[in-house]
Amino acid sequence: MVNPDSHALVSARAAGAYRASAKALAEEPEEIVRLVKDSGLRGRGGAGFPTGLKWTFLPKNRDATYLCVNADESEPGTFKDRLILEKDPHLLIEGIVIACHAIRCAHAYLYIRGEFCLPYERIRAAAAEAYAAGLLGPNAGGSGQPIDLTIHRGAGAYICGEETALLNSIEGKKGQPRMKPPFPTNVGLFGKPTVINNVETLANLPFIVENGPDAYRAIGTEKSPGTRLMSVSGHIEKPGVYEVAHGVPMRGLIEDLAGGVRGGRKLKALIPGGSSTPVLTAEEAYAVNVDFESVQATGSMLGSGGCIVMDETTDMVWALDKLAHFYAHESCGQCTPCREGSGWIAEIVQKIAAGNGTRKDLEKLESLAAQIVGNTICVFSDALAMPVVSHVTKFRAEFEAHLADRASSSAAP
Amino acid sequence: MAKFTLNGVEREVPDGINLIEAALLFGVRIPHYCYHPGLSPEGNCRMCAVEIEGIPKLQTACTTLVADGMVVHTESEKVIRERTEVMEFLLRNHPIDCPICDQAGECGLQKYYMEHGLHDSRVAVEEKILKRKRVDLGPLVVLDSERCILCSRCVRFCDEIAGVRELVLANRGGRSEITTFPGRTLENPYSGNVIDICPVGALTSKDFRFKVRVWFLKTAGSICPGCERGCNIYIEQYQNEVQRIRPRANLDVNRWWICDDGRLDYKWINRDRLLRAEGEAGAHSPERADEEAARILREAGSVLLVASPRSSNENLFALKRFRDAALPRAALVGGSFRKPWEGDRILKRPDRNPNRKGMEILGLSGDLEGALRKAPDCVLVVENDLLGDRPDLADLLRGKKLIALASNRDATAEKAALRIPVCTYAETEGSWTNFEGRTQAFHPVLKAVGESRPVFRVLEGIARALGASLEWSDFGALREETFQAAPALGSLSPSPGGGAHAL
Ligand SMILES: Cc1cc2nc3c(=O)[nH]c(=O)nc-3n(C[C@H](O)[C@H](O)[C@H](O)COP(=O)(O)O)c2cc1C
Ligand code: SF4
Ligand code: SF4
Ligand code: SF4
Ligand code: FES
Numbered sequence: 001m002v003n004p005d006s007h008a009l010v011s012a013r014a015a016g017a018y019r020a021s022a023k024a025l026a027e028e029p030e031e032i033v034r035l036v037k038d039s040g041l042r043g044r045g046g047a048g049f050p051t052g053l054k055w056t057f058l059p060k061n062r063d064a065t066y067l068c069v070n071a072d073e074s075e076p077g078t079f080k081d082r083l084i085l086e087k088d089p090h091l092l093i094e095g096i097v098i099a100c101h102a103i104r105c106a107h108a109y110l111y112i113r114g115e116f117c118l119p120y121e122r123i124r125a126a127a128a129e130a131y132a133a134g135l136l137g138p139n140a141g142g143s144g145q146p147i148d149l150t151i152h153r154g155a156g157a158y159i160c161g162e163e164t165a166l167l168n169s170i171e172g173k174k175g176q177p178r179m180k181p182p183f184p185t186n187v188g189l190f191g192k193p194t195v196i197n198n199v200e201t202l203a204n205l206p207f208i209v210e211n212g213p214d215a216y217r218a219i220g221t222e223k224s225p226g227t228r229l230m231s232v233s234g235h236i237e238k239p240g241v242y243e244v245a246h247g248v249p250m251r252g253l254i255e256d257l258a259g260g261v262r263g264g265r266k267l268k269a270l271i272p273g274g275s276s277t278p279v280l281t282a283e284e285a286y287a288v289n290v291d292f293e294s295v296q297a298t299g300s301m302l303g304s305g306g307c308i309v310m311d312e313t314t315d316m317v318w319a320l321d322k323l324a325h326f327y328a329h330e331s332c333g334q335c336t337p338c339r340e341g342s343g344w345i346a347e348i349v350q351k352i353a354a355g356n357g358t359r360k361d362l363e364k365l366e367s368l369a370a371q372i373v374g375n376t377i378c379v380f381s382d383a384l385a386m387p388v389v390s391h392v393t394k395f396r397a398e399f400e401a402h403l404a405d406r407a408s409s410s411a412a413p
Numbered sequence: 414m415a416k417f418t419l420n421g422v423e424r425e426v427p428d429g430i431n432l433i434e435a436a437l438l439f440g441v442r443i444p445h446y447c448y449h450p451g452l453s454p455e456g457n458c459r460m461c462a463v464e465i466e467g468i469p470k471l472q473t474a475c476t477t478l479v480a481d482g483m484v485v486h487t488e489s490e491k492v493i494r495e496r497t498e499v500m501e502f503l504l505r506n507h508p509i510d511c512p513i514c515d516q517a518g519e520c521g522l523q524k525y526y527m528e529h530g531l532h533d534s535r536v537a538v539e540e541k542i543l544k545r546k547r548v549d550l551g552p553l554v555v556l557d558s559e560r561c562i563l564c565s566r567c568v569r570f571c572d573e574i575a576g577v578r579e580l581v582l583a584n585r586g587g588r589s590e591i592t593t594f595p596g597r598t599l600e601n602p603y604s605g606n607v608i609d610i611c612p613v614g615a616l617t618s619k620d621f622r623f624k625v626r627v628w629f630l631k632t633a634g635s636i637c638p639g640c641e642r643g644c645n646i647y648i649e650q651y652q653n654e655v656q657r658i659r660p661r662a663n664l665d666v667n668r669w670w671i672c673d674d675g676r677l678d679y680k681w682i683n684r685d686r687l688l689r690a691e692g693e694a695g696a697h698s699p700e701r702a703d704e705e706a707a708r709i710l711r712e713a714g715s716v717l718l719v720a721s722p723r724s725s726n727e728n729l730f731a732l733k734r735f736r737d738a739a740l741p742r743a744a745l746v747g748g749s750f751r752k753p754w755e756g757d758r759i760l761k762r763p764d765r766n767p768n769r770k771g772m773e774i775l776g777l778s779g780d781l782e783g784a785l786r787k788a789p790d791c792v793l794v795v796e797n798d799l800l801g802d803r804p805d806l807a808d809l810l811r812g813k814k815l816i817a818l819a820s821n822r823d824a825t826a827e828k829a830a831l832r833i834p835v836c837t838y839a840e841t842e843g844s845w846t847n848f849e850g851r852t853q854a855f856h857p858v859l860k861a862v863g864e865s866r867p868v869f870r871v872l873e874g875i876a877r878a879l880g881a882s883l884e885w886s887d888f889g890a891l892r893e894e895t896f897q898a899a900p901a902l903g904s905l906s907p908s909p910g911g912g913a914h915a916l
Contacts, residue, residue, distance in 0.1 A: 174581075330586065336563075
């Protein structure tokens, strides 16, 4: 049963929206922080950092605090924030109100991916409704405190989803990451203490406030409480966003919910958490559960929950070629290893994919991936290196088969 | 103070400095490109990575402040490998056109490749990204984008020091490029500094390009003659001609910078020089010139000596002594008619004379125009182009015998009955006292041009011809006497350098 007007305030209210925020606004901010800490909520932007803990990093004495809502969602394979923005924007706004109250923020900024047209229209309309209803504004929800929301559109750079690049972009500067420390909780937007949270992370807050941490913890696993929006794409019968409780088997998500691999073919590989996370072989993929810890145990990450399914017909060199090309295009270009390494890696993968690569090129590829890790301003370069390393090591035979100087098994006469 | 351990040795350093500066205090050089002590640290080149015990990842020394108990390794295996890898990345798209690059010989890529790279290339030349080779950024600066390592020093200089957003790092990834905004040029009055701070041959000087290879240059520390600030500079010469001027760091005066006018304020040293003494009857040997000057001065009923705020303290003092010893009745007044320019909040001072303060301290200021109106028969002008600066003075000077001690064929020298060549500041020792009362020495970099002599030597010669005794065994003796006679000059100011700026 799909409600075509699910994004409207009336529909949201009918479904119980803004009850939790009203409850939160009546509580002391510290109480909300405690609730969120107790709930064990972990960030859905990629790193899975405990949200309540992040909030406590804010300095005790501060004259202003900002909340930045990360709606940049540009990671290939991830499209779950988009769903919230389009279908249930008031859930997000309610989460924003709760977070603002908890961290004593009077002005939140929502940074939305530039290419998100409908989501932008929807969140903008929802914000207008919320202002008109007094849920946002100088006396937000009748609390006597102001909570303003500014929506800022990006201009098409993946890197602006990295939290400090996002801050620069909002400030009108070039969207490139800042050196850390200082961390945003100390020196963030406009130099003030700032919390950056993902859309989905904030969308969990109303449930936690309304039902309490125990109810939240009753879902999911101990280390990954709550549910998770998984974006499933690629060679799959029913691509889409699925909400599952943390801890369900990945096989169930793929085979049952998402209808199985396209055309009844066999699974070859699966990227579990967005393009930056190491690829899993079919075997590994079928053995994991959808939670942070189980995916981490394989050396990969649940990241932003972007599941890319690749069936047996997939050419893994071709797949890596697409990925490497993306990263070479999106490196902000500040750091020497990332700027030069990303382009170089993409070139070599392309050369191998075109059948012109040599054994030396493959070696170079591996050494370059190792070379770009660990000495850069942000983790973008790691996000490139990990897929490279995992593709090459887990599907080495395919890469070797592409080489121009491969040991020929069927020597042509 | 903070105690930290640098390569196994415990050291004590002032708080609040970064690891590059802290290490430098003990002679440990951490290679770096994007860091410049005069600019905010950005940590983008990654060349300065060092190992700090307890932190798994390498850290950038430029952005890490030294802290009590920190244990830092700058030469560990991991660090050395990282440097080689960063060098490989930096050179990956570099054209390596050193044979035609002006920076060759003072290039950060050449230097660190020899010290930290020495890897075999894994790139074929035809695989490199081609970029624009000759971008006209503005009146002083040309950009070669292929050579740029995108350290953003130039961008930060414009933003933070010149205070104008003229340069920007456009595009992303491997397509990143330094550029001006569309339709705009790099034309702030300090633009030339980006040439000096560019660690590679990406930004070169239109004025200096292709003139001479830098290893042929001879250098001396000097002071800019352009205004009262007295910025510290290097003058660099080849075949006894000045080829370029570069800033010399002095944290108290000009930090690492000079203005563009100061940078170009040397052409007159190479051009239109007065090579021999000339009188109305033609050229004179130095001795004849001194005798001729003595004759004119002796025959004149009244004499006015004009001192210049462009002369050194020592020459000004010599002129005073000359008057006392040889022409006690002559009037001696200092002054200049150089039009002031607009100063700014960065370096430029309105008064374009480098030694106004010294002249005041030596008691030589006065009403120059008034003194000229008193109609002296003869005016001896030392290092001062009165007529060039104020053509309207021609009337006042008409009918007076003019003797000019001049380095160049300026308007005053041309009109003089006798002109005697003297050395410029680039050919002599001397000192100027800047507007704050800081007395700074300059040193010769050129050999005296033609038959020019230091001013004080010419004055000695004229005094001798006048039968007076005036003599200094050497410049040092003159300087000593000058500073003794005018204690307010203070002592020569040291030039506190500027940290790890020279790569
Ligand atoms: C290259 C890069 C891109 C990122 N893109 C996004 C993004 O599009 N959306 C997002 O929420 N987080 C993104 N992140 C993660 C953010 O930096 C940040 O960790 C996150 O927004 C924090 O929110 P959370 O604690 O609620 O997860 C990105 C990180 C990197 C390094
Ligand atoms: S690692 Fe890459 S994306 Fe991140 S700051 Fe450096 S150059 Fe930019
Ligand atoms: S032009 Fe020079 S100073 Fe500017 S970014 Fe490039 S290398 Fe650095
Ligand atoms: S500010 Fe004055 S002293 Fe400094 S470089 Fe310019 S002209 Fe010379
Ligand atoms: S990163 Fe430290 S000098 Fe460039």
